[in-house]
Amino acid sequence: xxxxFGWERVAAVLLLSACVPNVPQDLPKIAGPETxxxxxxxxxxxxxxxxxHTPVCGGAKLATxxxxxxxxxxxxxxxxxxxxGDNLKFNIFGEAGMTDITARVDDAGYVQLPMVxxxxxxxxxxxxIQAQLKEAYKANLINPWVTxxxxxxxxxxxxxxxxxxxxxxxxxxxxxxxxxxxxxAGGLSADAYLPGARLLRDNHVCTVDxxxxxRNGDFxxxxxxxxxxxxFAPRKQDMSVYVIGAVGSPQAVAYGxxxxxxxxxxxxxxxxxxxxxxxxxxxxVRSNSPTTGELIVFDGRKALSGRGLDLPLExxxxxxxxxxxxxxxxxxxxxxxxxxxxxxxxxxxxNLIQNLNTN
Numbered sequence: 001x002x003x004x005f006g007w008e009r010v011a012a013v014l015l016l017s018a019c020v021p022n023v024p025q026d027l028p029k030i031a032g033p034e035t036x037x038x039x040x041x042x043x044x045x046x047x048x049x050x051x052x053h054t055p056v057c058g059g060a061k062l063a064t065x066x067x068x069x070x071x072x073x074x075x076x077x078x079x080x081x082x083x084x085g086d087n088l089k090f091n092i093f094g095e096a097g098m099t100d101i102t103a104r105v106d107d108a109g110y111v112q113l114p115m116v117x118x119x120x121x122x123x124x125x126x127x128x129i130q131a132q133l134k135e136a137y138k139a140n141l142i143n144p145w146v147t148x149x150x151x152x153x154x155x156x157x158x159x160x161x162x163x164x165x166x167x168x169x170x171x172x173x174x175x176x177x178x179x180x181x182x183x184x185a186g187g188l189s190a191d192a193y194l195p196g197a198r199l200l201r202d203n204h205v206c207t208v209d210x211x212x213x214x215r216n217g218d219f220x221x222x223x224x225x226x227x228x229x230x231x232f233a234p235r236k237q238d239m240s241v242y243v244i245g246a247v248g249s250p251q252a253v254a255y256g257x258x259x260x261x262x263x264x265x266x267x268x269x270x271x272x273x274x275x276x277x278x279x280x281x282x283x284x285v286r287s288n289s290p291t292t293g294e295l296i297v298f299d300g301r302k303a304l305s306g307r308g309l310d311l312p313l314e315x316x317x318x319x320x321x322x323x324x325x326x327x328x329x330x331x332x333x334x335x336x337x338x339x340x341x342x343x344x345x346x347x348x349x350x351n352l353i354q355n356l357n358t359n
Contacts, residue, residue: 037298037299037300037302037303037308037309037311038296038297038298038299038311039281039297039298039299040295040296040297041294041295041296041297042294042295042296043292043293043294044292044293044294044295045291045292076174076175076176076224076226077125077175078125079125079126079127079174080125080126080150080153080156080172080173080174081122081123081124081125081156082105082121082122082123082124082125082126082129082150082155083105083109083122083123083155083156084105084106084107084108084109084122084155085104085105085154085155086104086105086150086152086153086154086155087102087103087104087105087150087151087152087154088102088103088104088105088111088121088126088129088148088149088150088151089101089102089148089149089151090102090103090111090113090133090146090147090148090149091146091147091149092113092114092133092137092141092144092145092146093144093145093146093147094141094142094144094145095141095144097114098114101113101114102151105121105122105155108122109121109122109123110122113133115137115140116133116136116137119132119133119136122155126148126149126150127148129148130146130147130148133146133148134146150173153171153172153173154171155171155227156171156172156173156227156228157169157170157171157172157227157228158170158171158172158176158181158184158225158227158228158229158230158231159228159229159230159231160181160185160230160231160233161230161231161232161233162192162232162233162234162235163188163189163191163192163193163233163234163235164182164185164186164187164188164189164192164231164233165185165186165187165188165189166184166185166186167185170184170185172225172227175224176224176225177222177223177224177225178199178208178210178213178221178222178223178225178231179213179222180225181225181229181231182231185231188214188233191235191236192233192234192235193233193234193235193236193239193315194210194211194214194215194233195211195287195288195289195315195316196233196234196236196239196315196316197210197211197231197232197233197234198210198231198232198290199223199229199230199231199232200229200230200231200232201226201228201229201230205290206223206290207290207291208221208223208290209221209289209290209291209292210231210233210289211288211289212289212292236255236315237254237255237256237257238254238255239254239255239315239316240252240253240254240255240315240316241253241255241260241265241313241315241316241317241318241319242316242317242318242319243265243266243268243269243319243321244318244319244320244321244336245277245319245320245321245322245323245335245336246272246273246276246277246278246321246322246323247266247269247270247271247272247273247277247321248269248270248271248273249269249270250269251268251269253265253268253269255313255315259312259313260312260313261310261311261312261313262282262284262298262300262303262310262311262313262319263303263304263310263311264310265313265319266300266304266319266321272304272321273323276323277321277322277323278321278322278323278324278325279299279300279301279304279321280299280300280301281297281299281322281325282297282298282299282300282319282320282321282322283295283296283297283298283319283320283322283336284296284297284298284311284313284317284318284319284320285317285318285320285336286314286316286317286318287316287317287318298311318336320335320336322335
């Protein structure tokens with residue numbers, strides 16, 4: 001098997017137009033040896049009204065048109081805006097020695113040119129700069145003909161961390177959406193765990209589902225990239241499982257190459273606190289993306305006594321062992337969120353938990 005996703009393969013995947021349907025929340029209890037001990041399993045989505053007040057990097061409803069100026073709630077400028085670090089080439093025709101002049105935009109946003117000295121160019125398109133220089137040179141030249149060309153763009157970086165074929169820093173040269181950005185990074189490696197992929201903007205995790213975009217062809221998630229955005233794609237084994245509540249040592253446990261089970265992570269977290277932990281109602285929050293996931297209630301009494309089956313976990317699962325009976329999921333969430341925030345990390349499903357719509 002090839003180590004990397006070829007873009008032909010990614011393109012084929014993106015042709016799939018079916019989005020994940022909304023699954024009713026009143027599912028029947030699941031039976032079978034592989035799910036023994038599961039009392040309740042509820043698929044959840046972050047509430048659209050809640051999303052409107054969180055760092056979604058877009059509106060609650062992302063635009064589906066790739067050409068929409070409101071895609072992702074961030075409208076890129078009409079042309080590339082020059083900034084510090086960019087290299088420009090200037091031609092002022094009709095004057096000897098003033099062609100093919102290359103200048104780097106300094107940290108203050110200026111370039112230095114013959115006759116006109118310092119010129120502020122940051123925040124302008126090359127067309128704007130051309131018109132500006134044409135006016136400036138009229139004081140010394142008759143009907144000057146000026147051209148401005150972007151030679152090297154380095155003022156609008158994007159950062160690719162994790163499992164990309166070409167991870168590191170890439171630079172925007174114009175309006176760029178997620179798919180175009182991924183192409184600049186050479187695509188994702190075969191080790192990338194898409195449910196854990198995240199878009200980070202201004203120190204926030206955006207509620208953008210890269211898994212739905214790349215696996216299900218949900219183009220509503222193909223939002224515009226903003227300069228200094230970070231796209232993070234972890235490996236499955238590098239992710240964690242979070243164990244909180246009535247255990248000896250609440251912590252994040254590495255998922256590892258072989259995966260984890262409920263009994264394993266409880267043991268690694270010091271075990272349930274005797275006489276306090278309510279083992280019949282262990283809660284598990286499973287995050288498929290920043291906005292979708294599952295809520296699972298697991299009766300761990302038989303598994304912990306050796307009379308029942310263990311429960312396999314998924315990367316990013318949050319295992320909460322309550323210390324008292326919980327009336328509903330809203331009560332559980334009220335207790336889960338503060339402990340989870342203490343553990344931190346961009347892969348904890350805090351966005352999902354904060355905005356659960358369980359009604």
